[in-house]
Amino acid sequence: MRRGEEPSLDAFARAVLGLIAEPGDGVLGRAISAAGAPAVAERLLARAPAEALVDAVVEAGGDLDEREASSARDRWLPRLDHRGFVTSLAQAARVGARLLVPGDACWPSGVDELGAHAPLALWVRGRVEALAGTQPTIALVGARAATGYGEHVTMEASAGLVDRGFAIVSGGAYGIDGMAHRAALASDGTTVAFLAGGVDRYYPLGHESLLARIAESGAVVAELPCGAAPTKWRFLQRNRLIAAAGEATVVLEAGMRSGSLNTAGHAAALGRPLGAVPGPVTSPASAGCHRLLREFDAVCVVDADQMAELVTAGGRPRWSGELGIDVDGEAGSGDRGMTASFPDDRADPRLIRVLDALSSRTPRPLADVARRAGLAVTEVMSVLGSLEAEGVAVRDARGWRRRRAG
Template sequence: MSAPGAGSATGVGAGGAPVRHVPPALRPALDDERLARAAWSRLAEPGDAAAAALVAEVGAALALEAVVTGRGPQRWRTRLEETDPAADLARARAVGGRLVVPGDEEWPEGLHDLDRPAGTERPQGAPLALWVRGPAHLARAVHRAAAVVGSRAASAYGEHVTSEIAGGLAERGVGVVSGGAHGVDAAAHRAALAVGGTTVAVLAGGVDRPYPAANSALLARVAREGALVSEVPCGSAPTRWRFLERNRLIAALTAGTVVVEAAWRSGALSTADRAERLLRPVGAVPGPVTSAASAGCHRLLRERGAVCVTCAAEAAELLAPLGAAAPVPAPAVEVRPFDGLDPHELRVAESLPRRGAAGTERLAGDTGLEVAVVHAVLGRLELAGTAVREGTGWRLGSAALRPPGSRRPAPRG
C-alpha cells in the first residue's frame, strides 16, 4: 500500500483497485477481515441489518472499501475519520478484552439466527463483531444458557425469585445471561456467581465502561469470573438505542428467555419479543395480581402464550429441546383423610361415626344414597381400612384417623 500524500491519500483496496481518501488508521483494515470487522463495529450502529447483509455478502474488507470510496449510505461515513480499529484492539487488550468474530471458535452459533428473516419481518441483524472481556469461553458459556431478565426497579419478591431461578439454573450447569442492569439483571448475575456458575453480561456500551456505575463492583466480578460482551468498541457510551438492540443479543445468545418481573411497558418485554421472533421459548414468572411490577409478565402469560415459570426446574424444562425434558416432579403434599375417594365413597366416609356405629339405613339417609349403593361402598371402604364393621353397624376405620403429616406427590392435571 502506497504512502499517503499531503492532500488525498491513495491506497489499494481488498479487490486490488485504488482507493482514495483513506484515513491512515483504516488502511490496514482494507486487507484484513478482522481489522475490518473491528472498524465496522464502530462505523455501524448495533442492529444495522443493511451493514450485516453487506458484510455477509462481500466480506468486511470489501464492504469497508465501498464505504471509504463513497459508496453506501452516508451514515457509515460519518465516523470514518475517528475510526481506528488497531487502537480499539489495543484499548480492549489493556482491560483484558478481545475481539471475537464469525469463524472464531468462540463465536456463538445462535447469533447467525439474527440474519434470518422472521416471517414477513426483516432480519434483526447479527453483530459484525463482539468485544469480550473475561475468562469465559463465550461459545461454551452460552451453549446451554438462559436469559434471565426483568425490571430495574425490582421488588423484594422479584429479586428473591430471580435469585432462586438463576442460582438453580447455574447449579444445573446452565449459563445465566442478562444485561448487567439494576434489579433483576443484577440479582441474576449475583446468584449465578454465588454458586460458582457461569454468567455473561451483555452491555450497551464498551466493555471498559461498566454501566450503571453503581454495579461497577458486580460487573468487575463478572469480568473476572464470567464474561462482559458488547458489540461496540471500548469507550463507546450506552445509549437508549443500544440498550434496545442489546436485547436482541441476549435473546439470540440463549436457548430461552425467562422474564421474572416486568411492568406493562418494560425493556424486558423487548427481550421476550426478540426471543419470540427467533423462535426461542419464553417463560414468565407470575406475581401478585395487584403488583404493577408484574403486569408485563401477566401480559406475556395472557396474551402471548408465555410458559408459566415458578422455579429453576421449570426454567430448565423450558430450555430443553421439545420432548427431551423429563416433567418437573410435582411437589410433595400432605396426605389428608379421604384423599382419592370417589364422590359416593366420600359421602359415606364422612357420615361414618368415630365412636359407636351406624347402620346402613341410617348411612343411606345421611348420604342420600340408596341402601344397595351404601353396601357396595362400605365394602370398598372396609378393604381400604377406612370403614370398620362394628356389630350390626359401621364406624370410621384407623386408615382415616391417621394424624396428618405423611406426604406424597401432588396429583398433576
C-alpha cells in the same frame, strides 16, 4: 483474536465497520454477508461511491439497490475517524478485551440466527470460553425497579439453574439482571453480561464491582467498540443479543413498560422458548409478565425446574402473532435492526436515535446530530422537524438541543 495475535483481515475490517454503524444495521449486515467484511470496509475507507458498494454486493450474489446503499453511505462515512479507531483499540488493549468474530471457536452460534442483524463482532472481557456453548444457556431478565418478591424469585431461579448445569445470560443492569448474575456467581456458576456500550466502561457504575467479578469467571460482552456510550437505542439493540445468546428467555418480573419485554419480543421473533413468572395480581411490577402470559401465550414458570424444561423439553413459544416486533423493517432508507416496541413507544426508531443524539444543555449542529445518531442528514432533518413541532426539540443559531422537561 487473542491478545498479542496479529488480527486477521476479516477481524480488522469488522472492527472498523463496528465503529461506523449502529448495532443491528441490516444493510451493512447484508453487504458483509454477500461481499465480505474486507471488501465492504475497503470501499468505505476509500470513500468510494455507492455504486461501487452495490457492484461488489451484486457481483457476490447479494441484493442491494443504489438508493439504500447511498443512504447507508451517507450515515456511515461521517463516522470514519482514524484517531477514534486507534483510541478505541488502545482502550481495548488497556482493559484486556478480546475481539471475537464469526467463525472463531468461541463465537456464540445463537447470535447468527439474527441474520442480517447479527453482530459484526463481539468485544469480550473475561473468559471467551463462556460463550462457546459448552453449557446450556438461559436468559434471565426483568425490571430494574425490582421488588423483594422479584429478587427472591430470581435468586432462587438463577442458583437452581446453575445447579442444573446452566449458564446464566443477562444484561448487567440493576434489579432482576443484577440479582441473576449475583446468584449465579454465589453458586460458582458461569454468567455472561451483555452491555449496551463499550466493555471498557462498565455500566451502570454501581455494578462496576459486579461486572468485574463476572469477568473473572464468565464474560462481559459488547458489540460496540470501546469508548462507545450506552444510549436508549443501544439498550434496545443489546436486548436482541441477550435473547439470541440464551436457548430460552425467562422474564421474572416486569412492569408494562419494562425493557425486558423488548428482550421477550426478540426471543419470540427468534422462535426461542419464552417463560414468564407470575406475580401478585395487585402488583404493577408484574403487569408485564401477566401480559405475556395472557396475550402472548408465554409459558408460566415458577421455579428452576420449570425454567430448565423450556430448554430441555425443546419448547417453543406457541403464539403466531407479534409482540410489537418489527424484524425486517427498514428505517428511513437505512435499517431499524430488530426492534421490539411497546404501546407507549414511538413507532419510528429513528426518533429514539435522534433523541439520544441531542443534548438538553448544549446545542449541536445538524451534521453532529446525524453523526451521533448514525443516520443520514436528510433523515435527521425530517425527524427534527417532527420533534420541533411536538415541542421536544428546539433550535437556535448554534444548532439543536432537547427541550428540558418542565
